Amino acid sequence: MTDETGEVRAAIARLLGDPELAERSVIRRLGGLTNRVFEAVHGSVAVVVRLPGRGTEAYIDRAVERHNARAAAASGVSPSVLAFADDGLMITERIQALTMNADLFRDLDRVGRAALAFRSLHQRGPVFAGRFELFAKMDEYLGYLERRAAAIPAGFATARAAMARAREVLDRVAAPPVACHCDPLAENFLDDGARMWIVDWEYSGNNDPMWDLGDLSVEAGFDPEQDEVLLRAYFAGEPPPAARGRMVLYKAACDLLWTLWGVIQHVDGNPAEDFWAYAVGRLDRCSKLVDSDAFAEALRSAGRA
Numbered sequence: 541m542t543d544e545t546g547e548v549r550a551a552i553a554r555l556l557g558d559p560e561l562a563e564r565s566v567i568r569r570l571g572g573l574t575n576r577v578f579e580a581v582h583g584s585v586a587v588v589v590r591l592p593g594r595g596t597e598a599y600i601d602r603a604v605e606r607h608n609a610r611a612a613a614a615s616g617v618s619p620s621v622l623a624f625a626d627d628g629l630m631i632t633e634r635i636q637a638l639t640m641n642a643d644l645f646r647d648l649d650r651v652g653r654a655a656l657a658f659r660s661l662h663q664r665g666p667v668f669a670g671r672f673e674l675f676a677k678m679d680e681y682l683g684y685l686e687r688r689a690a691a692i693p694a695g696f697a698t699a700r701a702a703m704a705r706a707r708e709v710l711d712r713v714a715a716p717p718v719a720c721h722c723d724p725l726a727e728n729f730l731d732d733g734a735r736m737w738i739v740d741w742e743y744s745g746n747n748d749p750m751w752d753l754g755d756l757s758v759e760a761g762f763d764p765e766q767d768e769v770l771l772r773a774y775f776a777g778e779p780p781p782a783a784r785g786r787m788v789l790y791k792a793a794c795d796l797l798w799t800l801w802g803v804i805q806h807v808d809g810n811p812a813e814d815f816w817a818y819a820v821g822r823l824d825r826c827s828k829l830v831d832s833d834a835f836a837e838a839l840r841s842a843g844r845a
Contacts (some may be wrong), residue, residue, distance in 0.1 A: 665718075674747075724759060
């Protein structure tokens with residue numbers, strides 16, 4: 541028995557009070573960058589156990605996450621939450637579905653199903669706690685890094701200054717905030733062949749819905765055709781030009797934000813991957829976009845809302 545397996549068994553016993561499931565489950569690691577996620581299966585019972593990552597308490601509001609995960613499940617877009625401890629230890633229903641990645645999203649039908657999942661989340665009206673404040677979040681991350689006297693990749697200040705133009709536009713035209721996932725990695729989608737489920741609500745909050753579309757596009761490396769399918773499926777037809785523009789602005793903004801997040805993981809010693817390289821790559825992609833004609837057009841389109 542590995543130490544991790546022991547942690548999972550202890551979590552099941554403590555939170556579910558099911559010693560048989562805890563002792564006899566077949567446990568398998570599913571993944572996770574900041575957290576550790578496991579599947580536990582015994583007979584017909586299958587659950588997912590999320591062990592919170594070291595240091596996440598510094599920047600994740602677990603009370604907000606607990607509320608929003610349960611609200612998303614109640615609205616039908618996410619698996620049921622079976623237990624959620626104050627420290628972020630969580631156990632959810634295990635959905636029989638394919639965990640997505642960027643390659644699997646090359647299937648345009650799956651892109652369309654992700655768009656419909658977003659539309660259901662945004663329009664069905666689950667009441668989320670918390671507000672995802674993009675630029676306040678950047679300031680929060682920068683403050684954390686300053687307190688740690690951490691280095692930030694070269695070029696960040698230049699990209700941040702360029703994004704100030706986007707902030708001026710978005711402060712004027714951002715859509716009324718709705719329940720949003722706010723961190724739609726490809727791997728946070730589960731495809732059962734008929735619909736997409738969305739998991740992992742750590743960064744969720746009320747936000748402009750175009751953030752979710754733009755962030756998924758960046759995370760899954762969408763090309764223009766995939767972006768078009770995503771937008772048209774979401775809007776059930778031709779998307780408004782202003783929405784197209786906001787999606788592009790948020791694509792740049794999410795790379796800038798997750799640059800800082802990557803540096804935090806690097807500083808915190810997260811061993812899941814080379815987070816300094818991750819942050820540098822994010823910043824490079826952001827810098828290229830804010831210097832492009834597409835970004836200039838997005839500023840114009842969004843500003844005409």
